Amino acid sequence: MTKHGTLGVAVIGTGRMGADHVRRITEVTSGARVAAVVDIxxxxxxxxxGRIDGCTAYSDTAAAMADPDVDAVLIASPGPAHEAALLQAFAHDLPVLCEKPLTPDAASALRVLEAEQRLGHRRVSVGFMRRYDAEYLKLKELLDSGRFGRTLMLHCKHRNVATPPGFTNQMMINDSVVHEIDTTRWLLDQEITAVTxxxxxxSAAAPDALSDPQLVLFETSGGSVVDxxxxxxCGFGYQVQCEAVGESGSARIGDGHAMVTHSGGRWGGEIDQDFVTRFEEAYDREVQRWVDATRRGETEGPSAWDGYAAAxxxxxxxxxxxxxxxxxxxxVERPAFYR
Known part of the structure; x- marks a missing residue:
């Protein structure tokens, strides 16, 4: 539970994502305020x-978490700094919304899992924002209903206009495909068992030394295949699409309008470029849900286990x-703590 009527949040990292979350909490989110910001x-x-009433600036994460006005922490710093910030939050038993990645590698993610289990209760929600996107939520509801039978395949597309200097092949997996990793696990409620x-x-537009595009294949514990x-x-826009193929129908999202379904010889749907604008409402919904749950004394959403599995x-x-x-x-075997 919060110490105050309004949740006081410390935002760790004030780069692009951190600054956007500061704006979101200040201008969009109800029941919370930015009590502290931290940046090296x-x-x-x-x-x-200085632009936020009652907000204190820190360059030290531990000092911010010791601030009596801080009830919860939002981590938006670079991935290599996440483990230390998470362990500091655990020391103060503070709820955390951690932008992906939980940590940059599986070994450090396992250390976070072990530390959270020692607390005896969940404190971490991981910021996989696609789980809060209206189209993905609608697709998840459809798949869970069993209307189209077992899901046999997912076909996914993830396209960016261009990459910043220094973008590497490894970043294509760790920074981009990681979202499809999490949505695959979430949509199918299965683990990914192998990758090709x-x-x-x-492409002629690919920077030197970057192999772009690539096709990534997942095999899952339930026998589904994902590409x-x-x-x-790609040069022409930001696109994220997903088509689920079931035993008796398919559904596709990401066409710039509502979900399109194909079943029983009929098709139908409703007509209704940067990831921040595409998923702005998802980020808003994610942070509001986290704030609401935290004020109730609960932890919901993607867990530290989900962060480990993605890593x-x-x-x-x-x-x-x-x-x-x-x-x-x-x-590793999933701990009972996260089941």
Whole structure:
């Protein structure tokens, strides 16, 4: 439960995502306020805090978490800093919304799992925002209903206009395909057991040393197969699409309008470019749900286990990318704590 009527949130990291979350909590979210901001760039944190009543700027994460006005933590710093911030939050028993990745690798993610289990209760929600997108929620509801029978395949597309300088092949998995990893696990309620990566001749628009596009294949514990086209320099727009193929029908989202269904010889649907704008409502919904749950004294949403599973599959994906071979994911057994 909160110490105050309004949830006081410390936002760790004030780069693009952190600053956007500060804006969201201040202007969109109800029941919360930004009580502290933290950044290694002390001047940037100070300037941001100066625009928010009652907000204190810090350059030290531990000091921010010890602030008596802080009830919860939103981590939006670079991935390598997440483990230390999470462990500090556990030391104060503070609820956390952690932007993906939970941590950059499976070993550190396992350490976070162990630390959270020692607390005896969940404190971490991981920011896989597609689970809060209206279209994905509608697709999840359809698949869970069993209307089209067992889901046999998912066909996914993930396209970006262009990549920033320094974007690597490994980042195609760790920064981009990671979203399809989580949505696959969530939509199907299955674990990913193996990954294969196919690399066609690169596009002429691909930067030197970047193999773009790629086709990533997942095998799942329930016998489904998932293909992901990842094309991060397509040049024409930001597109995220997913088609689920069931035993007696299919459903597709991401066409720029509502879900389209195909079943019984009929098709139908309703007509209704950057990831921040495409998923803006999902981010809004995610943060509001986290705030509401935290104020109730609860933790919901993607767990630290989901963060670990994504990290483990990413590691297998990077190995498959390098070798061209089918690569088992090797997840540890899921602890009863996360079931």
């Amino acid at each position: 760039d002390a001047e940037r944190a100070k300037q941001l805090a 990566v196919l690399r066609p001749t690169p 992901v086209e990842i094309f991060v320099n 483990a599959v990413c590691e297998a994906g990077v190995r498959a990318q390098a070798t061209g071979e089918r690569t088992p994911t090797g997840l």
